[in-house]
Amino acid sequence: MRLWRFGVTTCIVVAGFGLSFTGRDSIGSLRGQDLNGEIWKLEAKGDGSVARDQLRRAVAARPNDPLTLESYAEFLDRHRDPEAHEVYQQLNDLLTRNRASNTERARIARRLVTLDLLAGDRTGAAKHAEDYRAAGGAALAIPAMPAAAQRGYIEIPGPLRSFGRMAAVSPDALAEDVLPALSHNIVLNGYSASRGADSLEPTEYLKLLLRYLSQAREIEKLTGASKVLRIEMCESSQTGDLLRVLGYRMRGGCGSDVVLETVNASRAFITIDSGFPLSD
Numbered sequence: 001m002r003l004w005r006f007g008v009t010t011c012i013v014v015a016g017f018g019l020s021f022t023g024r025d026s027i028g029s030l031r032g033q034d035l036n037g038e039i040w041k042l043e044a045k046g047d048g049s050v051a052r053d054q055l056r057r058a059v060a061a062r063p064n065d066p067l068t069l070e071s072y073a074e075f076l077d078r079h080r081d082p083e084a085h086e087v088y089q090q091l092n093d094l095l096t097r098n099r100a101s102n103t104e105r106a107r108i109a110r111r112l113v114t115l116d117l118l119a120g121d122r123t124g125a126a127k128h129a130e131d132y133r134a135a136g137g138a139a140l141a142i143p144a145m146p147a148a149a150q151r152g153y154i155e156i157p158g159p160l161r162s163f164g165r166m167a168a169v170s171p172d173a174l175a176e177d178v179l180p181a182l183s184h185n186i187v188l189n190g191y192s193a194s195r196g197a198d199s200l201e202p203t204e205y206l207k208l209l210l211r212y213l214s215q216a217r218e219i220e221k222l223t224g225a226s227k228v229l230r231i232e233m234c235e236s237s238q239t240g241d242l243l244r245v246l247g248y249r250m251r252g253g254c255g256s257d258v259v260l261e262t263v264n265a266s267r268a269f270i271t272i273d274s275g276f277p278l279s280d
Contacts, residue, residue: 035071051075059087066094066104077111085115092131106135113140154179158216162274166212168205212270218245234258246271246278
């Protein structure tokens with residue numbers, strides 16, 4: 001996904017070019033400092049997209065002009081556009097064909113090394129590090145590929161949807177984002193200062209969440225190894241055990257006359273608040 005950030009940039013460093021130009025009827029006829037000056041004016045006005053289009057047209061008009069290619073590459077680089085690597089590569093190839101000075105070649109090759117490493121391309125980084133060394137630069141050490149990060153996990157009892165309701169985590173959150181979101185909520189809403197401000201006390205949000213987790217673990221024990229809660233018969237000891245954990249009991253026989261009666265208000269509140277499918 002390409003991200004753009006256009007607007008006033010705080011600083012643009014441009015190498016001075018003492019080349020002349022002819023005509024100023026369009027940006028495509030500008031070169032060197034004048035081209036960069038026009039781009040700077042457009043960016044300062046917030047017309048970054050216009051500046052990009054102008055630079056693209058300038059490169060199309062003069063594909064073998066290193067100054068124009070460099071202006072375009074630097075613009076893309078400032079805006080973190082992945083296309084910057086491709087344009088820098090074109091510039092690097094052009095400088096090599098034109099037998100440009102070692103200083104210019106080394107500067108572009110070094111920037112390519114950085115972009116390669118940012119993209120995780122160590123093969124490309126090694127190649128451009130060699131280009132940099134061939135242009136007179138010092139040898140660059142390419143860091144080795146880091147070991148694969150060890151990923152841990154914890155099991156959250158009960159349905160993730162119910163946990164999200166109690167923890168105030170968006171139902172659209174990815175699995176790997178649930179714990180960071182929970183941590184954020186606990187930092188902001190999990191504790192409040194006591195009257196003496198000597199300690200922190202759990203808020204009602206955190207108390208309810210802990211009560212839910214305790215109740216969900218009790219229900220999990222009823223599922224066995226399958227982690228699936230199955231009620232095969234209405235009138236059974238399993239039904240009674242489940243309703244007891246949920247804070248209810250059954251009155252009347254199974255069928256249209258059955259009534260659920262609250263026997264533990266706090267447990268029944270957690271059952272309803274978490275969205276447990278009680279009616280099912």
